[in-house]
Amino acid sequence: MHAPTTDPLRDPLQRERDHLAASRAALRAMREDVESLDLRDVTGTWVSAAVLQNQIDARIAALADLAHTPLFFGRLDYLHAISEALAEGGTGEQFYIGRRHVHDADGDPMVIDWRAPVSQPFYRASRTEPMDVERRRRFGYTGGELTAYEDEHLTDPAEAETTSALLAAEIEKPRVGPMRDIVATIQPEQDEIVRADIGGTVCVQGAPGTGKTAVGLHRVAYLLYAHRERLARTGTLVIGPNSSFLHYIEQVLPALGELDVAQATVQQLVAHVEVRAEDPAESARLKGDARMAEVLRRAVRAGIALPTEPCVVVRGSRRWRVPVYELVEIIEELKSREIRYGAAREALPQRIAHAVLLKMEQGGEAPDDRVQDAVARNPQIKAVVKECWPPVDPAKLVHRLLTDAEFLAACAEGIFAPEEQAAIRWAKPGRSLRTAPWTAADAVLVDEATDLVQRTASLGHVVVDEAQDLSPMQYRAVGRRCSTGSATILGDLAQGTTPWATASWADALHHLGKPVAHIEELTKGFRVPEEVIEYASRLLPAIAPGLAPATSIRDTPGSLAVSHIPDGLVDSLVEACRKSLAHEGSTGLIAADDRIPLLAEALAEAGLPFLDPGTETSAEVRLTLVPASLAKGLEYDYVVLDEPAAVVAGEPDERTGLRRLYVALTRAVSGLTVLHAEPLPEQLRAR
């Protein structure tokens, strides 16, 4: 890295600072231009003026110069001039890369958006493939001030490959507050996923801390840039495992200038009924099984009946008769077509009316479309529809399936064995639909039934994080929300902790309805130090035998301490938290869920203020008490892990327990302290 010298003419750092100052001034001018727009001349009504004003306000907000997010973080010096199309309207050989586009008064770019084609070599160019880049420069900032830069001369054979000190500094920056963007340091293998084509679905298997979440969010930002109009129409959605996690990631996209991305958990997507109960593991697994889809399909169609009487329509002085066999033909034809139950129900009266119309024509009349519509509304026809294709209320239907043993048996015949059916049914049905003991898995069934009746609207792109925990039925629920778009599926099979956790990505993609997706693997870890990831990886043969252990980009000796504390474990934990808090950044005390109250009390007694994982850490309170079940996806500079054996015992089976432990062991950025009174699980014992 280069430190500043004092002569501004000879000092390249000073020149870069000057460019920063000029870019900031240009951004200010861009903002002032928008602020000074006078709407009076261009808009007709106050409504359109208000709409336009909103857009302008959003643009002004987007043009804000944020003190702590540097306007540019890199520079590319090309060997040859780049075409204007690639360079966002600019020409030349030198480009500054930043979070947003900034241009000067003549419209020439001063900073290029990181997502533009010309910026791509910043992330991908290498010595073996320099992509016409002579020099790549990375900038270092301290508190918003440009303080350093680092150069790579990609075409200079004499220069040796080094790891970037700025990248290491970025990763080691203390973690306080929500997740940050990684736009300045996206790695080549990550960039390939970020910029993958919108047409296909990408599935990423990645060990802990390999940047799956970060990559997924940057991919959304990239797609919004590259396909803005299309996605503005169709929408994008990020799905995460729980609200603490969504809260942790919610600032990343706004920091990248993208405000219009929805975030939800799967439960929120399928909130058709109020969840008031929990399933035993086996029932939940069966309800999440893809076989349920066929049971529901049969259930939805169970009410379809064939008519036994002709339909007689009276118009004026004449009567028109559609015989039974014709009605049967119409219904059979609709049944055989792959259209939604509700769409078929809407088509049925029109089909019968059409049959009446043909008879009217044969009878010498000349009816038009309006007559057909009127006939379709005839009470006789409505009566046939009601009897033969009755309306279906999805929640009521699922309620019936879960309470009426005979109905379930009829729909699940040959699909679920009787004992499986018994596990699917509610043990104690509530009295009404509203007070029924709906579980999270039941809500997914209602969602499937809803989609069988009426097609679910699809978004343009959906990102699913921690996808390994979804059941096949949940994959289907997500899949119908991107049936006409694409998806990014992120997960780690070794971190699957639900009873129905994904065993293979090919299965998951099949249930999602995207069987031909690319599966990429990320193994280079950016969070966990080498020593810690090696320790955690001892569990891999037991929890996910086929997976390669992650490597770490940081080899920080002393980052792991494991101690046996036969007496006074709680006091030692409090002490370990205190010690961790003596360092900069955040500390997480992770423990089995049922030990949380005990530890909460101990921390309170010791006068150590702490937060729960849904609350952001701040400079004042940097300690979070984390139940193991909520640790997934989160990270802390220092982690103190309480009693691994209890974390394992907190799950219904050993493999899930060890997976939960693997998650807990892989949350630390700088240091992990493991304290235990009981013996460690054998996989972790010293070898």
Ligand SMILES: Nc1ncnc2c1ncn2[C@@H]1O[C@H](COP(=O)(O)OP(=O)(O)OP(=O)(O)O)[C@@H](O)[C@H]1O
């Ligand atoms: N290219 C990068 N440059 C700097 N930091 C990075 C980079 N990639 C990832 N990180 C950081 O590494 C940490 C882990 O990233 P992230 O949470 O996205 O990993 P993950 O694969 O989703 O992990 P997990 O499986 O534990 O959920 C984050 O702090 C992230 O900002």
